[in-house]
Amino acid sequence: MTSASPPDGGRTAGGRPAGRRPAPRALLLTFLLVVTMAGTGGWHLSSTAAFDDRDITLINVVLPMIRAGIRARRHHRKVAPAVLQAALGGLMMREAMARAERAEDKSAFKAWRAKLMMNVGASLAESAGGDLEFRMDLGPLWLVTRDGRLDWRIGLHGTIAPLLNMTDGARVSWPQTFKYGTLAFKRGRNTDGTIGTRGALAYSNANNFITNDDGSHAGHELIHTFQYRRDAFLSPRLTRLWPALEEHLENHLGHRWLDDTGWGVNWAAQCTWARLTGHDRDFEIPLEKEAYYLADNIEF
């Protein structure tokens, strides 16, 4: 989200646990532990109010490295190459995020280069400790490699969220969609320059975003879409927290769908933490601090 009036400073805490295929109970316990520690201040991403490069590196590089090490051990692979692969992927993700800064003032070529770098980096990081696979989100569709050939899947969140936007009155902006490689929407401005009803200048729900007719603040929202790609593997997803859902979806939707709900789960957990601790979810959760720091050079 990019809001009209930032509040005074703020403290931060939070983060996301790593893990791709741990036992659901172990994953749920890890998730609850991190949320609890974040809520009680047991683990601060920053010890002070400002969100900085150290936090960006911790989230995008260190956490994927830890996850890759655990995954390699579980798959009986060598740990060191897996951790190195995740580090390389993580550095690419961090660089891609930095390149999304003020994307609204840059060319489509630069936006696509950042998106490709993000997806290559995320693919390297997420498949470290297992077989190398490439996955890339393109709006509701995902390109995925399977056994050396390219295939496609439908993102669960990536399909539902745009439909909700359309029913909420947002219109697809095709020039922006093609510029950024993900579904972009536009809405008319209110008299105070905001759009929608929450006082936002622009906002995102995972892999899509909504701006005014001019596409203002698209760079900030593009960071959120990159977070969506990262959290598709780095955050717990609905089917990990609730394994029965996976079977239910396969019975009704077949094997073509893909669980891309990591960003939504992470965002909901961080908003819950904000509500419990009296913080502002539009500015003081790590997902927003990261976007403001990278895209707007604002530190909360």
Ligand SMILES: [Zn+2]
């Ligand atoms: Zn935001």
